[in-house]
Amino acid sequence: MGFMNLFKSIAGHDWGVHPADHKRPACDVQTRQLPVPPRVYLMLLQHVGAPARPVVLVGQKVKKGELIAAAHGNISAPLHASTSGTISAIDEITAPHASGLPGMAISIDTDGEEDWIETDIPSDPYALSPEDIAGRVASAGVVGLGGATFPSSVKLNLGRRSGIDTLIINGSECEPYLSCDDRLMRDKAAEIVSGIRLMLISTGAKVALAGIEDNKPEAIAAMQEAAAGFSEISVVPVPARYPMGSDRQLIIELSDREVPSDARAADVGVIVHNVGTAYAVHQAVCLGRPLIARLMTLNGGAAARPGNYEVPFGMLVSDLIAFSGGSKGDIAKLVMGGPMMGSVLPHARVPVVKGTGGILLLDAREAADSESEPCIRCGSCVSACPMGLLPLEMSARIRNEDMDAAVALGLADCIACGCCAYVCPSRIPLVQYFYHAKGDLYERQRAQLRGEATKKLALQRQERLQREAREKVEAAAKRKAQRAADAAAAAEAARLAAHDDAKQGETA
Amino acid sequence: MSTAGTSSARAGSGLTAAVIASPHAHGGNSVSATMFRVKMALVPATLFSFWLFGWPSFFLWALTILSCLCFEALSLRLMGSRRIKATLLDGSALLTGWLLALSLPPWAPWWVAVLGGLIAIVIGKQVFGGIGQNVFNPAMVARVALLVSFPLPLTQWVTPLPLSPVAGPDFVHSLRQFLTSAPLPDAMVSASVLGYTKTELSRGIDLLHSLSSASAPALSWLGERSGSFGESASLLILGGGLYLLARGIISWHTPFSVLAGVAIPAAIGHQLDPAHYLSATTHLLSGAALLGAFFIATDYVTSPNTGSGQIVFGLGIGLLTWVIRTYGGYPEGMAFAVLLMNALTPVIDRLIKPRILGRDRKGKPLSIPETKES
Ligand code: SF4
Ligand code: SF4
Numbered sequence: 001m002g003f004m005n006l007f008k009s010i011a012g013h014d015w016g017v018h019p020a021d022h023k024r025p026a027c028d029v030q031t032r033q034l035p036v037p038p039r040v041y042l043m044l045l046q047h048v049g050a051p052a053r054p055v056v057l058v059g060q061k062v063k064k065g066e067l068i069a070a071a072h073g074n075i076s077a078p079l080h081a082s083t084s085g086t087i088s089a090i091d092e093i094t095a096p097h098a099s100g101l102p103g104m105a106i107s108i109d110t111d112g113e114e115d116w117i118e119t120d121i122p123s124d125p126y127a128l129s130p131e132d133i134a135g136r137v138a139s140a141g142v143v144g145l146g147g148a149t150f151p152s153s154v155k156l157n158l159g160r161r162s163g164i165d166t167l168i169i170n171g172s173e174c175e176p177y178l179s180c181d182d183r184l185m186r187d188k189a190a191e192i193v194s195g196i197r198l199m200l201i202s203t204g205a206k207v208a209l210a211g212i213e214d215n216k217p218e219a220i221a222a223m224q225e226a227a228a229g230f231s232e233i234s235v236v237p238v239p240a241r242y243p244m245g246s247d248r249q250l251i252i253e254l255s256d257r258e259v260p261s262d263a264r265a266a267d268v269g270v271i272v273h274n275v276g277t278a279y280a281v282h283q284a285v286c287l288g289r290p291l292i293a294r295l296m297t298l299n300g301g302a303a304a305r306p307g308n309y310e311v312p313f314g315m316l317v318s319d320l321i322a323f324s325g326g327s328k329g330d331i332a333k334l335v336m337g338g339p340m341m342g343s344v345l346p347h348a349r350v351p352v353v354k355g356t357g358g359i360l361l362l363d364a365r366e367a368a369d370s371e372s373e374p375c376i377r378c379g380s381c382v383s384a385c386p387m388g389l390l391p392l393e394m395s396a397r398i399r400n401e402d403m404d405a406a407v408a409l410g411l412a413d414c415i416a417c418g419c420c421a422y423v424c425p426s427r428i429p430l431v432q433y434f435y436h437a438k439g440d441l442y443e444r445q446r447a448q449l450r451g452e453a454t455k456k457l458a459l460q461r462q463e464r465l466q467r468e469a470r471e472k473v474e475a476a477a478k479r480k481a482q483r484a485a486d487a488a489a490a491a492e493a494a495r496l497a498a499h500d501d502a503k504q505g506e507t508a
Numbered sequence: 509m510s511t512a513g514t515s516s517a518r519a520g521s522g523l524t525a526a527v528i529a530s531p532h533a534h535g536g537n538s539v540s541a542t543m544f545r546v547k548m549a550l551v552p553a554t555l556f557s558f559w560l561f562g563w564p565s566f567f568l569w570a571l572t573i574l575s576c577l578c579f580e581a582l583s584l585r586l587m588g589s590r591r592i593k594a595t596l597l598d599g600s601a602l603l604t605g606w607l608l609a610l611s612l613p614p615w616a617p618w619w620v621a622v623l624g625g626l627i628a629i630v631i632g633k634q635v636f637g638g639i640g641q642n643v644f645n646p647a648m649v650a651r652v653a654l655l656v657s658f659p660l661p662l663t664q665w666v667t668p669l670p671l672s673p674v675a676g677p678d679f680v681h682s683l684r685q686f687l688t689s690a691p692l693p694d695a696m697v698s699a700s701v702l703g704y705t706k707t708e709l710s711r712g713i714d715l716l717h718s719l720s721s722a723s724a725p726a727l728s729w730l731g732e733r734s735g736s737f738g739e740s741a742s743l744l745i746l747g748g749g750l751y752l753l754a755r756g757i758i759s760w761h762t763p764f765s766v767l768a769g770v771a772i773p774a775a776i777g778h779q780l781d782p783a784h785y786l787s788a789t790t791h792l793l794s795g796a797a798l799l800g801a802f803f804i805a806t807d808y809v810t811s812p813n814t815g816s817g818q819i820v821f822g823l824g825i826g827l828l829t830w831v832i833r834t835y836g837g838y839p840e841g842m843a844f845a846v847l848l849m850n851a852l853t854p855v856i857d858r859l860i861k862p863r864i865l866g867r868d869r870k871g872k873p874l875s876i877p878e879t880k881e882s
Contacts (some may be wrong), residue, residue: 260876261865263876337530342532373594373639374639376539377808380537382862392813410867418530429529
């Protein structure tokens, strides 16, 4: 590999990293089903946007696929029962996040019947109008399954409104260990292609480019075969390199367009959707099935049976581990998502959500952390950063609590991909610094917004008071004028009366 | 929770708490592994130099390194550091000592080694705050300080033993030579090419004559010539440098631009006036050109962080080296050039930054393309 590096370093900027992918053997094992767990916990917020609002009551019986919480607001997604049973509670459970903070969830005591609701199957899904497709996608609760969990219908509509020309399908799956997208492409290529066709109709894009990393030859072959009859869909192998699956990187790789930092992909005429999302769109539109389960990769040194599993949403991670064959040895670190961007789970009693692509049971060797040393300014993080940032400078500013300087260096453009920390020889937890600083900024922005809101309220109140005072004065003036006028009128009347009297007197 | 007070309290804990943020994988690179590879790259040239210059050079090498390690430990101790052992094990002090030794005259006496270690570690590194904080390359700080303070012992070169008319000293004699700093035996003293031509030019003898005279020092790719201890074996230094490039420890930007910075003006000068300007080959093979380009200018801490910045930095070092060698008072200018450019590194880093994706070079977001087919 040595002289390849030399060549690459001469050839140009070699962004990103090439981590050992650890995808095999898990990706070669056939997808397995799991028994229905005794209870599922469906988080009301498992998408970007506003939490869904429950539309069921405790004690109510629900069928598989039944709506249990409705979308709330412009950016939100509805939630459906992932299996049949009885609603047992609507309360808090630990959210699948490193913070260990709770979130609201609807729990269902399952009955094991797996009794589906009636589904509405259109006779020709490809003849539906773009709006209708997006509407069906919205009511099926489909969100971006690549991990971003942005409501898919919103993106489809945005694409149509912005007049995009290219739909990019992300099948790169660049995170090590994960292979759920790989497995899905190998097994369900035809369905994915169907989903892509529906998304093309819905967005009005003319072509779809499906980018798949070249370390997944089976998936590429399957997808190429499935897409063979559709000239508007091309399957493009892309080099395996992390983070190829990041939107901006994939857009450059496939369409040679660079998204301005303050703009959205749609602004340069593209929209990116994950292959899992394409599959979910197919299920939603062609079969009328809401999004209630997905493929997840269970992997890591401590996983007894690594592989891909079809998991209903709301299943506890502990159930998932137990039902899939348990763990071997100690689990040193439990991670939801991939090793580069996933989050550590506080414990296993958290439910899986729509964005869960995998659960990693890392053993002591994989999780080994070593003490961090001072930065030696080696610049490795600079050349690894796919965004062209200076991680060493930003982290130095953040260490000194100088958030403004970190922002000036481009903190807001950081996608938290972890390349910098991955290569750092001093093992500085750079991403931790960036998360911390972003959290701090968020707090500050909120405080500022709140401050502005308070100021605005105060201003409004002041205006109101002034207006009232002014009105009072005006009213008083008016009254005074009125009184004066009345008095004058009275005097005039009196005078006239007197005059009349006099006249009458005269005439009399 | 939302007040400024609590958010900064959280700020405190957020950074000191156990690392839970991603990534949960690491490429496996470490400071000590990197330093180890650099040392591996230096081994062949160093061994070859021991063979060329005998026991005294070995003593010098060993004592310089020892001195650096001791002063590193001492400084850390005085500053109450809890990471003395870990810091010594990262190998950076050892590397500093090694590079300093390679830049010294091979028969320099013991006190040069000790004093060099003191200056390099204490003044060159620890007063700035230790590893990663120093502005100047510690080895070059020591090299220049020694050269300026003790010009004589720092410019006394010896003929490589295999070329020498007299037999090299044995172990005991060598040790005595090293410890007593007795004057070098006359038969061993020789000038380097750069020193010799500079002296001759100042005596009014131009290069055409001085270099063709019988007393001119040899210039050899294989290093059988007088010069400082580590820089003679040009081919081996070059090989070590290429190894570092291949392993991705250094990138091509710095070394190639240093060499280009020396070679281009040298070639032009030599073309115009061969009587007064040495050829590019002579420049590249002389003094610390190769050692400096691959091992000294590439020091992580004191060089810019971006490829383009490193090109500016390297060209600056090369050009300054050539200027000092050609017009300055000292025959060799690499160490001065490195220090001068070290001082400019923060400026280069401020001015030359990578372009952020989605932004232009100035940091403004790219403009949204207007043309879109409807
Ligand atoms: S990779 Fe680590 S040690 Fe190297 S410059 Fe970046 S932060 Fe510093
Ligand atoms: S600075 Fe941000 S975008 Fe750049 S490598 Fe680090 S985590 Fe990724």
